[in-house]
Amino acid sequence: MPTPFRIDTSRIDDISVMVLDGQVDAHTAPRFEEAIQAELTAGHQRIIADCAKLTYISSAGLGVFMSFIEEIRESGGDIKICSVIPKVQATFEILGFQDIFDIVADVPAAVQRFRESPVKEA
Amino acid sequence: MPTPFRIDTSRIDDISVMVLDGQVDAHTAPRFEEAIQAELTAGHQRIIADCAKLTYISSAGLGVFMSFIEEIRESGGDIKICSVIPKVQATFEILGFQDIFDIVADVPAAVQRFRESPVKEA
Amino acid sequence: MTDIERKFLLTVPSSTANLALIREFVVAVGVQAGLGDADVGKLELAVDEACANVMEHAYEHDETKEVVVRATFDREVLHIIVEDTGRGFDPSRVPQEKLDRLIAAKQSGGLGMRLIKALMDEVRYEFIPGQKNELHMLKRIR
Amino acid sequence: MTDIERKFLLTVPSSTANLALIREFVVAVGVQAGLGDADVGKLELAVDEACANVMEHAYEHDETKEVVVRATFDREVLHIIVEDTGRGFDPSRVPQEKLDRLIAAKQSGGLGMRLIKALMDEVRYEFIPGQKNELHMLKRIR
Numbered sequence A, B: 001m002p003t004p005f006r007i008d009t010s011r012i013d014d015i016s017v018m019v020l021d022g023q024v025d026a027h028t029a030p031r032f033e034e035a036i037q038a039e040l041t042a043g044h045q046r047i048i049a050d051c052a053k054l055t056y057i058s059s060a061g062l063g064v065f066m067s068f069i070e071e072i073r074e075s076g077g078d079i080k081i082c083s084v085i086p087k088v089q090a091t092f093e094i095l096g097f098q099d100i101f102d103i104v105a106d107v108p109a110a111v112q113r114f115r116e117s118p119v120k121e122a
Numbered sequence C, D: 001m002t003d004i005e006r007k008f009l010l011t012v013p014s015s016t017a018n019l020a021l022i023r024e025f026v027v028a029v030g031v032q033a034g035l036g037d038a039d040v041g042k043l044e045l046a047v048d049e050a051c052a053n054v055m056e057h058a059y060e061h062d063e064t065k066e067v068v069v070r071a072t073f074d075r076e077v078l079h080i081i082v083e084d085t086g087r088g089f090d091p092s093r094v095p096q097e098k099l100d101r102l103i104a105a106k107q108s109g110g111l112g113m114r115l116i117k118a119l120m121d122e123v124r125y126e127f128i129p130g131q132k133n134e135l136h137m138l139k140r141i142r
């Protein structure tokens, strides 16, 4: 089977909530990249990546997060990552993602975080 | 992964309801066989095979149904098959299972069938 | 999809514990070949039956032996070969009893070959004595 | 489980569409080898990274090429080999930048080899010029 993956994007006020559903690998990462690019092109710099249904991520998907984060933060936005399942969390931790990204419990917490600290403090 | 399969047996009055969950192939069919044998040994001749969660069956599983049906009917019981998903139904139909077995919509219909016609009529 | 032939190969120890993996393999190949859901289901069952037969009859559950499944497809046809190096057999001598006769004879076997023939578009068995046996199965795409 | 070595082999066309199948294959092998959930997850990711590298770097997305994954295990260790016949490379020359350096340099790559080394117990690359390249990965069982 080709890797099962879909993204649904909705909005809470000025925040884009991207629900990642399935597996992000080298096959599906380009679709993830396009979806983020589409938000930026539309002028949305505040993005929540809701990972509750993300069952797998490889470096191709991690690379998408990394390739956009500087540009987004430079323009005053951020990517908040939330609802990560333990398996995916383990992958994030191997690379030290928690030092770079704001990773929070769920969508409400991510919204709250945008209100309190729009960009992750070092 | 070894084939995912489990059976849970409960009782409605004098009827054994066997919930088949997962896939029955040559690897798991022996467990299905043992479960039916256990019912017969305990004196239960009226069996409902609830297939709502049965996602796959190969000839090894079909053979289990076939190997017991005569003995069960000779002792006045039956196996009623119910809640079959279309994929499994397709397999039953290739072999003409519907001519031999009572295949009904759901558990209540299977219970009802035991009341009305304990053994399938030819 | 281009017209180039795609080749897939899976080799596993001859244990029924590997049938689930074999099914995942052929389902993945069938989906990529462009088969519809119903045909993918047929392919899955036919290959499972063929491999279960190799494990049971050709190798008599000797888990040190290997079952080989080859799959190739182009735009028109999906070709599966299940290989074994066991004793071989003559498929024309496998009796095709009706279901009620099998039941009356208290036989549960003999369903596998019948299913394979009903599920696939072409089935051919090549018995190469002392070398290997190949069950070739074809499924046309659309 | 006896002490006999179990051998598994999967060959697929060099397309990222096959990474999901490769992951199902190694997960099935890992479970049979007796690895716990966390280690099965590590194995899955390491082999995916190794195969994605072959598809991208060794074969540059040429789908007529083949990726070969071999797996063997006994009671103690699971051994995976990912083979390609591409140009080969020198893993010691792959820079291991820190994450924030990579981000500052607007580079998203270079994570795959790092993950593989972090996930597996032993990693060894054999470059056999003109013939084939093998990435050997070991995971100890318990």
Ligand SMILES: Nc1ncnc2c1ncn2[C@@H]1O[C@H](COP(=O)(O)OP(=O)(O)O)[C@@H](O)[C@H]1O
Residues within 6 Å of the ligand: B059, C049, C053, C054, C056, C057, C058, C084, C086, C087, C088, C089, C094, C108, C109, C110, C111, C112, C113, C114
């Ligand atoms: N790969 C094989 N090698 C040797 N004999 C086989 C093989 N496949 C099938 N057979 C023979 O054909 C017979 C019928 O097979 P099948 O229709 O699948 O029913 P079953 O496996 O339930 O007996 C088997 O009993 C066996 O004698």
Ligand SMILES: Nc1ncnc2c1ncn2[C@@H]1O[C@H](COP(=O)(O)OP(=O)(O)O)[C@@H](O)[C@H]1O
Residues within 6 Å of the ligand: A059, D053, D054, D056, D057, D058, D084, D086, D087, D088, D089, D094, D108, D109, D110, D111, D112, D113, D114
């Ligand atoms: N199988 C391979 N064949 C050729 N080169 C490879 C192979 N695997 C890795 N490489 C080289 O090593 C580099 C680092 O790989 P990796 O850490 O996976 O990061 P990425 O693939 O994102 O570049 C690649 O950019 C490539 O130059």
